Amino acid sequence: MMYVRRIAMKKILMGLLLAAVTVVTACEDTETMAVTGSYFKDAAGGVITFRGVNMAGNSKVPDFMPIKSPEVLDPLPGWGINVIRFLFTWEAYEPERGEYNREYMEYYKNVVDWAWERGIHVIVDFHQDAFSRFQIHGCGEGFPEWAIPPEVSKDTPCNDSSCKIWGAEMIWDFDMHTCWNRFYLDKYGVRTSFLEMVDSVSTEFGDHPGVLGYDLLNEPWGDEIDEIAVLYEDEAEIIRGNDPDSILFLCPHALISAGNTSELPAMSFGNYVYAPHYYDGSIITINMWLGTSPDASLDKQKKKADAWKVPIFWGEFGVNATALGGAAYMDLFYAWLDRYHVSGTQWNYTPGWTPEKYDGHNDENLSIVDDKGKLRANYRIRPYANRVAGIPVKFQVDRKDSGALKVFMEWDHDSSIGETRIFLPREALFGDVGYTVASSGSYLTYAYDDAGLYLLITSPVSERKSITITSDNY
Known part of the structure; x- marks a missing residue:
């Protein structure tokens, strides 16, 4: 099932509440990086690009x-x-x-x-x-x-x-x-x-x-x-x-x-x-x-x-x-x-x-x-x-000559690892045009960081998830 941007407020609040402890844990120490298989991972286990x-x-x-x-x-x-x-x-x-x-x-x-x-x-x-x-x-x-x-x-x-x-x-x-x-x-x-x-x-x-x-x-x-x-x-x-x-x-x-x-x-x-x-x-x-x-x-x-x-x-x-x-x-x-x-x-x-x-x-x-x-x-x-809480499956950017773009990401989410971060600078990529977000997976919540550079994604449910961000002029 696909969930569009206007997700029910009750689900958003529940997701944020359940994920809060996980996010704090994931952010305690992300400075120590190491190689695990074919990935770079931080101390909490997030896959870093x-x-x-x-x-x-x-x-x-x-x-x-x-x-x-x-x-x-x-x-x-x-x-x-x-x-x-x-x-x-x-x-x-x-x-x-x-x-x-x-x-x-x-x-x-x-x-x-x-x-x-x-x-x-x-x-x-x-x-x-x-x-x-x-x-x-x-x-x-x-x-x-x-x-x-x-x-x-x-x-x-x-x-x-x-x-x-x-x-x-x-x-x-x-x-x-x-x-x-x-x-x-x-x-x-x-x-x-x-x-x-x-x-x-x-x-x-x-x-x-x-x-x-x-x-x-x-x-x-x-x-x-x-x-x-x-x-x-x-x-x-x-x-x-x-x-x-x-x-x-x-x-x-x-x-x-x-x-x-x-x-x-x-x-x-x-x-x-x-x-x-x-x-x-x-x-x-x-x-x-x-x-x-x-x-x-x-x-x-x-x-x-x-x-x-x-x-x-x-x-x-x-x-x-x-x-x-x-x-x-x-x-x-x-x-x-x-x-x-x-x-x-x-x-x-x-x-x-x-x-x-x-x-x-x-x-x-x-x-x-x-x-x-x-x-x-x-x-x-x-x-x-930039960071995947789990295992990345697919990341794809489609951009038109006009600058309009669609970003799709799919991953196997692990709720114990914390947040997923997509570098998606709001002003540089969307300006005044606006964008729409669609997602699949339970209790998926998202918000920009204070600088408007990264889309932060969390969920208390471990499962395969996806998110699509599309500029309104795409």
Whole structure:
């Protein structure tokens, strides 16, 4: 039976009364997150979906500290962002071997605090691309200059428009591959220094409630079985000694972001997720989407997570804001995330974007905001199931070109877990148009939170339930 918005007041009051104790219990501790099967779950057992951004494109270059004030994070909750994959640059933290830069650490900690004050989790992302700014003609980033082997020539960093095809250049760059080879062999102790750096960072954040976990190394090169996996095992042992409850995010080999198959094996430790990246080849090379659905490539990576019995988390995806067809491609990508109740962080949020330097690194132009802080064509506010009290079954958003939309959600409700939350910002999505709610299931009650961002749904009866929210102009 379907129940429309004008539910009998008696049923609403009864439902609220019976659910009250459950909701209070569910909200006692939702800060501790853990991996359970293919889901992220909070301490009460609610299934959590994370939707967020990488921050920031210009974090890769000096002064490495682009987030200058907490106010630049203010818009994010209203856009549905509840997690930031926050780039951590080793070169910035240890510019001289054995000497950690406290100014950089204090900067990083401040931003983590600012995010958490706004209810946003942070993934500490040990980030690099092509090893170092002193490699592939000055177009890489991440590892400090002193980490380059003495037999390898150093390039002058530039990270400007001359680096436009850096992703292709690194494939054939012999010096860069030599750097990775010496790193894994620990020939000059660089691998040891890297692990010492990881130890230092995880010690700093071991008791921070806002740190969701650590991305162990962004887009690494090396043999996935004999080198990358072994490094991850070593990192995990160190991090878990400092931050036992942290979730670890495992990025496969750099080339997997082009849709290749990963050979990364399952790990011996627990509480981790498979965190690949994906970028459409035509959009990256010719700035045009040729109409190929991303589904097949995304399905391929999900099979690995399913085999490991862990969640998949898309650590990076996105498009140039000027790409022809880019917005339609992103709609398909997010529809896939909704279909499988998957979390991810889009690349990227760069508050310091400019029309001249774009994201501030290698002529990339993927920031979701412009120089005025306004959203660009590659990102739009989207509903999603932020928390499910039970097991999600289906979540689907149908949106017309006019902006009119219909949101459908179905789940197996567990009344002991508390409330279900749908990110559904009332003003941004409905404005003055209005909406209608229809539902199935016993004693289902719903109301917006005080900020008008989340629809909160409760029921004292455990059973399969559904809810449909339709704008009046649909």
